[in-house]
Amino acid sequence: MINQHGLTIRASIKDGKEDELRTLLNTIGDDVIRSNKLPFQKLTTVHYMRFVMVEGRTFGQKKIAPSLFLSTNFDGPLNDHLKQIVEVAGEGLDLIYEHCVGYPEPGKANSANRIAYLQKHKIRTTTFYTGTRGRSVAQIPQEESLFDRIGSGLLNKRSWKGEEPNDIFKAIKAYVHTTKGLEWAKKLSKPFPLQYYLAYYGQLLAVVLLLLFLVIGLLPITAPFVLAWYLTLHYHEKHDTRKDQLIPMKRDQILARREDILIQNQMTHLVDVKPGFFRLYTLKFVLWAVGFLGKYYWNKGELGGIPTIHFARWVLLDGGKRLLFFSNFDGSWQNYLGDFIDKAAVGLTGVWSNTINFPKTTNLIYAGAKAEEPFKRWARFYQIPTQVWYTAYPNISVQNVNNNSKVRERIGGKSTSESMADWLRRF
Amino acid sequence: MSQQPEAEITLELGDIQGVITQGYGKFPNSRYLLLEIKDVDATKKWLSSIADTIVDSEWKELGDYAANVSFTFLGLKKLGLNQETCDLFSREFKEGIATDHRQRLLGDRGKSSPEHWKWGGNNGEKHFNKNPIIHIIWTLFGLNEEHINKLYEEHAKEIEAGGMIIHNKLDGLTLKDRKEHFGFRDGISQPIIKGSGMKEAEHNTVNAGEFLFGYINGYEEIPLSPTMPKELDPKDILPSLDSKNPGGPKDFGKNGTYMVYRQLSQDVVGFWEYMDQQADGDEEKRIRLASKMVGRWPSGAPLAKYPDKDPMKAPDSKVSNDDDFGYAAEDAMGDKCPFGSHLRRNNPRDAMPNTSDAKTSRDIVNRHRMIRRGRAYGKPIVDTMHSSDILKSPAAGQDMGLHFVCFNTNIARQFEFVQHTWVNDPKFHGLYNDPDPVMGEPDPELKGKKASFTIQQAPVREEVRDIPRFVEVIGGEYFFTPGIRAIKYLASL
Numbered sequence: 019m020i021n022q023h024g025l026t027i028r029a030s031i032k033d034g035k036e037d038e039l040r041t042l043l044n045t046i047g048d049d050v051i052r053s054n055k056l057p058f059q060k061l062t063t064v065h066y067m068r069f070v071m072v073e074g075r076t077f078g079q080k081k082i083a084p085s086l087f088l089s090t091n092f093d094g095p096l097n098d099h100l101k102q103i104v105e106v107a108g109e110g111l112d113l114i115y116e117h118c119v120g121y122p123e124p125g126k127a128n129s130a131n132r133i134a135y136l137q138k139h140k141i142r143t144t145t146f147y148t149g150t151r152g153r154s155v156a157q158i159p160q161e162e163s164l165f166d167r168i169g170s171g172l173l174n175k176r177s178w179k180g181e182e183p184n185d186i187f188k189a190i191k192a193y194v195h196t197t198k199g200l201e202w203a204k205k206l207s208k209p210f211p212l213q214y215y216l217a218y219y220g221q222l223l224a225v226v227l228l229l230l231f232l233v234i235g236l237l238p239i240t241a242p243f244v245l246a247w248y249l250t251l252h253y254h255e256k257h258d259t260r261k262d263q264l265i266p267m268k269r270d271q272i273l274a275r276r277e278d279i280l281i282q283n284q285m286t287h288l289v290d291v292k293p294g295f296f297r298l299y300t301l302k303f304v305l306w307a308v309g310f311l312g313k314y315y316w317n318k319g320e321l322g323g324i325p326t327i328h329f330a331r332w333v334l335l336d337g338g339k340r341l342l343f344f345s346n347f348d349g350s351w352q353n354y355l356g357d358f359i360d361k362a363a364v365g366l367t368g369v370w371s372n373t374i375n376f377p378k379t380t381n382l383i384y385a386g387a388k389a390e391e392p393f394k395r396w397a398r399f400y401q402i403p404t405q406v407w408y409t410a411y412p413n414i415s416v417q418n419v420n421n422n423s424k425v426r427e428r429i430g431g432k433s434t435s436e437s438m439a440d441w442l443r444r445f
Numbered sequence: 446m447s448q449q450p451e452a453e454i455t456l457e458l459g460d461i462q463g464v465i466t467q468g469y470g471k472f473p474n475s476r477y478l479l480l481e482i483k484d485v486d487a488t489k490k491w492l493s494s495i496a497d498t499i500v501d502s503e504w505k506e507l508g509d510y511a512a513n514v515s516f517t518f519l520g521l522k523k524l525g526l527n528q529e530t531c532d533l534f535s536r537e538f539k540e541g542i543a544t545d546h547r548q549r550l551l552g553d554r555g556k557s558s559p560e561h562w563k564w565g566g567n568n569g570e571k572h573f574n575k576n577p578i579i580h581i582i583w584t585l586f587g588l589n590e591e592h593i594n595k596l597y598e599e600h601a602k603e604i605e606a607g608g609m610i611i612h613n614k615l616d617g618l619t620l621k622d623r624k625e626h627f628g629f630r631d632g633i634s635q636p637i638i639k640g641s642g643m644k645e646a647e648h649n650t651v652n653a654g655e656f657l658f659g660y661i662n663g664y665e666e667i668p669l670s671p672t673m674p675k676e677l678d679p680k681d682i683l684p685s686l687d688s689k690n691p692g693g694p695k696d697f698g699k700n701g702t703y704m705v706y707r708q709l710s711q712d713v714v715g716f717w718e719y720m721d722q723q724a725d726g727d728e729e730k731r732i733r734l735a736s737k738m739v740g741r742w743p744s745g746a747p748l749a750k751y752p753d754k755d756p757m758k759a760p761d762s763k764v765s766n767d768d769d770f771g772y773a774a775e776d777a778m779g780d781k782c783p784f785g786s787h788l789r790r791n792n793p794r795d796a797m798p799n800t801s802d803a804k805t806s807r808d809i810v811n812r813h814r815m816i817r818r819g820r821a822y823g824k825p826i827v828d829t830m831h832s833s834d835i836l837k838s839p840a841a842g843q844d845m846g847l848h849f850v851c852f853n854t855n856i857a858r859q860f861e862f863v864q865h866t867w868v869n870d871p872k873f874h875g876l877y878n879d880p881d882p883v884m885g886e887p888d889p890e891l892k893g894k895k896a897s898f899t900i901q902q903a904p905v906r907e908e909v910r911d912i913p914r915f916v917e918v919i920g921g922e923y924f925f926t927p928g929i930r931a932i933k934y935l936a937s938l
């Protein structure tokens with residue numbers, strides 16, 4: 019098992035360089051697999067990677083330059099990941115970041131100063147979610163091939179009618195043990211290191227203790243605080259106004275140009291947070307809660323009941339003025355948004371009700387996304403094009419990844435309470 | 446963009462075109478005429494003359510024929526529908542059925558690409574072929590071929606006098622025992638429109654707004670409808686968006702819906718040859734495999750209730766038309782009706798994966814239903830449509846298939862969703878490489894790996910691989926099927 023992380027890098031684009039950069043990125047994005055500028059497939063630490071250009075803005079006195087976002091979902095320590103990016107894709111990075119402020123002059127870039135640049139422009143990922151926890155970039159296709167080969171090499175060869183599940187399992191195990199190229203599957207993948215578990219349960223314990231303390235120890239303070247928060251929310255929900263806007267056709271078509279090419283899709287979404295500190299802090303709390311639940315509760319491949327999300331993240335920008343969302347998912351936009359409404363409306367309404375023009379909500383988490391057409395119009399309106407998007411295993415769904423691991427674990431000898439008959443249903 | 450019309454429960458049957466609410470079982474034959482408008486004024490006169498001959502949904506008894514009319518987006522524009530109202534149609538309808546993106550979404554690639562279509566595919570920005578632009582579809586239903594020919598002669602004259610060119614006439618048939626060309630009884634499962642007066646199981650009764658503009662849909666909302674300011678309807682033909690606000694906007698969409706029409710060519714011999722190969726020439730096995738793929742036996746009996754063999758009851762018996770079943774209690778594991786079968790994936794009923802219970806599943810699934818009004822075309826290879834006869838008599842190169850027609854108010858969430866997420870997505874239901882085995886597109890991204898089909902069973906599943914594509918698209922367009930008043934409004938422009 020390996021620890022997966024989200025890296026977000028934000029660089030300001032030089033004045034007047036936006037169009038040039040967009041053209042460059044679009045050329046790369048049109049054919050990521052064959053891009054010779056960025057040999058993505060050699061980036062063995064990368065599950066997903068994207069480059070997105072975000073428009074500049076002015077907030078009051080403050081002017082924010084247009085920026086380039088680089089996001090990766092990666093395995094293992096950050097330093098190894100950065101090192102791999104600059105070593106494998108250094109030239110491509112130079113071509114891209116030449117358009118950005120502060121990047122080493124042409125010809126002067128080297129591994130050290132490229133890493134320094136990326137480190138310096140790294141920003142905090144507010145909330146990170148993974149649907150395939152612990153599985154590495156290499157492991158996911160490897161386990162897929164195990165599944166496929168058991169099917170084609172053994173199960174499809176004859177009828178198994180009337181045989182005992184345990185005997186079939188023995189046959190599968192024997193097949194894996196004697197088949198060239200599947201030796202690795204005799205053993206389980208390495209467990210998470212001890213530090214991982216210490217940190218994981220340590221944080222859980224800390225949160226539980228803090229909550230207990232707030233609820234029991236500090237009740238006289240907590241209760242009025244929560245009440246005041248609730249009344250304020252009520253006030254805002256009553257008085258917030260909204261515009262219902264339809265995305266212009268042209269913009270919609272730019273988004274569609276990159277959709278449904280693979281069975282997986284991506285989304286980049288950017289919307290202003292409602293003004294005022296009340297909404298910002300409510301949002302921060304909800305994002306924290308979603309991250310927490312994503313880690314401790316929705317950690318078996320489903321985010322709030324949605325079984326198609328590989329990785330997702332929320333990033334608060336510009337001191338909490340804007341909320342950026344990246345997602346990598348299986349299936350179409352309609353399916354994804356439909357799942358949001360049908361299965362996870364409460365969670366996502368809790369987040370996005372704090373951003374502008376979101377359909378009207380009640381009690382923070384109700385109504386809102388349940389208004390299907392207005393919600394879909396809102397979601398599409400604030401979606402922005404992703405110029406470059408790479409996925410390391412385009413033909414494998416989240417459900418496949420998680421099912422493959424269950425197949426592999428049993429063969430590798432992991433104990434499980436699942437009956438053998440149920441396990442065989444995984445094929 | 447906010448529209449808050451009242452929520453009506455009783456349908457205005459007299460304003461709803463009949464083809465939406467009934468299958469015209471009385472009329473085995475049909476003819477679809479694809480028209481281009483040349484003389485707009487003459488066409489409006491024609492529209493005004495036919496508006497009252499169109500069959501609505503208030504029928505007690507049908508006359509001796511039925512006719513209905515629908516329009517493409519370019520057709521509505523050509524007739525002069527104002528820009529503001531045009532803008533309120535959905536993106537899918539405005540863009541047309543053939544776009545680069547939609548090709549991927551619907552699986553219209555390779556031989557099914559609009560480049561090769563015999564008709565349609567030119568209503569959007571990009572013209573995929575040299576087919577003429579279609580503005581109107583005029584659908585005629587009659588008692589037999591002779592009758593259709595006679596009707597056609599009369600109607601064609603009026604159409605030509607109405608300043609239109611008939612570019613295509615496509616014939617729909619009713620085959621023996623209401624089968625489609627692979628030999629399976631079709632047209633059994635259908636959602637019931639709430640408020641239409643038809644009584645059926647609650648879970649199969651769907652809010653009218655899923656199929657008609659102006660009513661509450663599956664999300665308890667009124668779908669966004671193409672409306673217009675009152676001034677644009679000076680003769681006061683259209684209904685008001687909100688009847689309590691007669692001075693407010695007028696609703697062009699009311700009682701209308703979108704009609705998806707795709708002509709699907711079926712490789713009947715290829716279908717049965719594949720089954721036969723997999724079954725090593727064994728008839729029973731061959732029929733069983735094909736039925737597992739369809740989800741019903743050739744007679745129509747559903748596998749979920751009759752898992753072992755085709756009960757072969759009479760075509761109009763309860764068994765052959767049996768639609769009273771779910772999967773959650775009877776077949777949760779897919780041992781009877783496989784997860785990936787055409788029937789189950791096109792309507793997972795109460796057993797949608799990743800839903801908490803049967804009721805939730807039904808609620809979600811019912812937001813992806815459509816009213817299917819397809820008809821077969823082309824002479825069957827053999828009249829019996831038995832696989833053994835089909836395999837004995839190689840097809841003489843004739844084309845046959847299905848005029849797939851369906852009605853829905855949200856093409857993206859209903860037809861396109863089903864076609865993409867349930868039919869073509871090989872990952873449906875947690876599967877791996879299984880698009881719809883009957884009519885799905887094997888994913889071209891899978892580079893040479895053709896489609897598979899998984900048959901769930903104890904102790905371990907059976908799987909067939911390398912399934913070719915049996916169904917190709919050879920024509921299609923998106924239409925709008927307006928309410929009768931809206932037709933009169935168009936005539937008045």
Ligand code: HEM
Pocket residue numbers: 625626627629630631632633634635709710711739741787788789791792817846847849860863864868883884916
């Ligand atoms: C040539 C192509 C096709 C053939 C041969 C075919 C055949 C069949 C058959 C035999 C049935 C069972 C009869 C019934 O339950 O009514 C059926 C049901 C159905 N088909 Fe198709 N079909 C085709 C295309 C399509 C398409 C393009 C769609 C939509 C995208 C579709 C959607 C459905 C639905 C929704 C059902 C009913 C499922 C249920 O409610 O249980 N079919 N089809």
